[in-house]
Amino acid sequence: MNIKENIHDLKEKIAQHKCTLVAVSKTKPIEDILEAYDAGQIDFGENKVQEMLDKYEQLPHDIRWHLIGHLQTNKVKYIAPFVSLIHSADSLKLLKEIDKQAGKNGRIIDCLLQIHIAKEESKFGFSEEELIDLLAGKELENLKNVRIIGLMGMATFTDNTEIIRSEFNHLKKFFDYASNEYKMPNITMYELSMGMSGDFEIALEEGSTMIRVGSKIFGER
Numbered sequence: 001m002n003i004k005e006n007i008h009d010l011k012e013k014i015a016q017h018k019c020t021l022v023a024v025s026k027t028k029p030i031e032d033i034l035e036a037y038d039a040g041q042i043d044f045g046e047n048k049v050q051e052m053l054d055k056y057e058q059l060p061h062d063i064r065w066h067l068i069g070h071l072q073t074n075k076v077k078y079i080a081p082f083v084s085l086i087h088s089a090d091s092l093k094l095l096k097e098i099d100k101q102a103g104k105n106g107r108i109i110d111c112l113l114q115i116h117i118a119k120e121e122s123k124f125g126f127s128e129e130e131l132i133d134l135l136a137g138k139e140l141e142n143l144k145n146v147r148i149i150g151l152m153g154m155a156t157f158t159d160n161t162e163i164i165r166s167e168f169n170h171l172k173k174f175f176d177y178a179s180n181e182y183k184m185p186n187i188t189m190y191e192l193s194m195g196m197s198g199d200f201e202i203a204l205e206e207g208s209t210m211i212r213v214g215s216k217i218f219g220e221r
């Protein structure tokens, strides 16, 4: 794997889209991350709190850390001082804890609401109905230390590109609807995090603003 080349190739591919590349470095060593960093990559994604914390401590502090995996309420405190964006906000309880820990750190933490769009049963993420209820309700407004800046979704794990495309297309339409309909001081949705190594090209065509790419940069895990 030539990490630098992979970063440059991906940056070229997303150049004509208004899109951020999040390099998913989970399970990969510090040296690999530094190689990507030296190629100008600043946004990195991790799915485990402890691993992100270890890497944060060892790496340059201008790196923007994205939490992309399920976050347990009792672990928010470890990443609250530095996390840049939480892609996987999947319950009101979690959002309340993020708000509390952000406040303790004198920060406002940006979050995406995770929505499940895939056919397969998923343990995490809101359904569309749940999301509408949350956005229409009063509780989010009180979370002054949380900013909801968009949505995150994952397509069904399949080789069938038609299914993937239709799921991304559907998510984008829902995103456009929800971001227009629900605006509050701390809810301004402009980021749509969708697309991974296997499907980011489709995601870009369907309007992704953030792709989360791991194995295409760092090799298989």
Ligand SMILES: *Cc1c(COP(=O)(O)O)cnc(C)c1O
Pocket (backbone or CB within 6 Å): 024, 026, 047, 068, 069, 196, 197, 198, 212, 213, 214, 215, 216
């Ligand atoms: C691991 C992971 C990715 C990256 O997966 P690749 O297929 O290696 O690009 C993206 N998003 C989430 C939520 C992940 O857990």
